[in-house]
Amino acid sequence: MLNVAVKAARAAGAIINRAALDVESVRVSAKQTNDFVTEIDQAAEAIIIETLLTAYPGHGILAEESGSEQGAKDSEFVWIIDPLDGTTNFIHGFPVYCVSIALSVRGKIEQAVVYDPTRNDLFCATKGRGAYMNDRRIRVAKRTRLQECLISTGFPYRPGDKLKPYLSMLGEVMSQCAGVRRPGAAALDLAYTAAGFNDGFFESNLLPWDVAAGSLLVTEAGGLVGNFTGEADFLEQGECLAGNPRIYAQLVTTLAKYSKFAGAGDKANVRQALQDDAAETDNTADTANTSEAPDATTLADKPKTLQGRKSQASSKATDSLPDAPF
Secondary structure (H helix, E strand, O other): HHHHHHHHHHHHHHHHHHOEEEEEOEEEEEEEEEEEEEEHHHHHHHHHHHHHHHHHOOOEEEEEOOOOOOOOOOOOOOEEEEEEEEEEHHOOOOOOEEEEEEEEEEOEHHHHEEEEOOOOOEEEOOOOOOOOOOEEEEEOOOOOHHHOOOOEEOOOOOOOHHHHHHHHHHHHHHHHOOOOOOOHHHHHHHHHHHHOOOEEEEEEEEHHHHHHHHHHHHHHHOOOEOOOOOOOOOOOOOEEEEOHHHHHHHHHHHHHHHOOOHHHHHHHHHHHHHHHHHHHHHHHHHHHHHHHOOOOHHHHOOOHHHHHHHHHHHHHHHHHHOOOOO
């Protein structure tokens, strides 16, 4: 099954690479504000589905662009597909995007492929058999202190996304780690976490095809994946947190209160902190607006010409010189 998924991912990658040679000619449409789809997404998805269903006609399909329209409707085997994760990057020529394919068996991810066509990097995993990058076994990073870690994330971009809580959450993580990166493709972020290129990943408002394959890569590489409160059942919950066990635990401590599943007390604390920040910002603005203007005497004393200002500066410098010692 993994070999078929790899074949499908490489076929999609070939379509993407050909289109990347003249990306300005690619037709783009918006599913909603800041959420784009291209003819390349659709073509890549079509070749993936064709390859998978040719080999396994009784399997189900859950794909980003076509949903569950194709494949068997009641199969225990469901392929979860993102044909081009990072579409916004792709249409701008920013070379960070990938193909993501996962196989769910009775609700559990058992096969995973993430393919980066720009670098020809292939990440794959089979449940219980480890994770690999280009035939090399990969493991999550070994760092144990969050302040030494590089963390990747994704920014809210859809209408209705809660930007202020995210900025507060981002501020906390940034103050605790060595750096934060936002590459723009969640599946590739998770693959990089599995390979140890970054130490952890967190993002909200994600869908199953964004994280299905990457999550298996992380767990097979020795890491943990869950929602912001640390619960492992995250695939349908719109939150994803990943890292090696030590870093994962430290991120849960920071992020749990921002989870949609956080307790009422934690949510109240977050709301109060946001309100306090907003009030502090308003007070700062009011102080700036009501600060005393220079009085008339000061304005009158200020020379109106450049030469006058030079003369005044020279006079002040002379006045401030100490008396000679003789």
